[in-house]
Amino acid sequence: QVQLVQSGAEVKNPGASVKVSCKASGYTFTSYPMHWVRQAPGQRLEWMGWITPDTGNTRYSQKFQGRVTITRDISASTAYMELSSLGSEDTALYYCARVPAPSKELDYWGQGTLVTVSS
């Protein structure tokens, strides 16, 4: 069965960077784009960007452009999301989610990784 397993919770100081991983299993990793979505406390879900694992091509929300980098390791069937210059407003649950291309909805989600930014 399809599973997306994310890395554990992180606590970071303001100005630092965080890198969250998402390990895929149960399907061919390179065949499905992987997206990242975050959810700050009490806020709506917020789309951050995505990667096409076979080519490594990425696209980011303009809001996070310059601060977010999404990468992948095909041999490990793992996608990564790195967010830099963290501020308190980046405290959120971060999710990876698969897209069953050519459709565009998010059909399987990781369990979420809590990132807390605090001094």
Next chain:
Amino acid sequence: EIVLTQSPGTLSLSPGERATLSCRASQSVTSSYLAWYQQKPGQAPRLLIYGTSSRATGIPDRFSGSGSGTDFTLTISRLEPEDFAVYYCQQCDTSPRTFGQGTKVEIK
């Protein structure tokens, strides 16, 4: 950016009742690219409906979606205890792929 506005913010209903949730877009969304998700406390969102009206794998037929253009609706025909949750719509038509603010369906 397409802004999605969901209404009502909270829906208080009893099991067995019908729930009607609205999602209004600030500009037209291609029907193929409107999805609905269910989220329960402490869990990741779960895909319910894609392409406006297609149920995702394993989703019971009491869930249905409809709409076009800027107005979309999720209907739960008879609420079961496990349906009390927060529901989000998402447009996957244009970047950024925005979400609504959610509708909470709570037990009356």
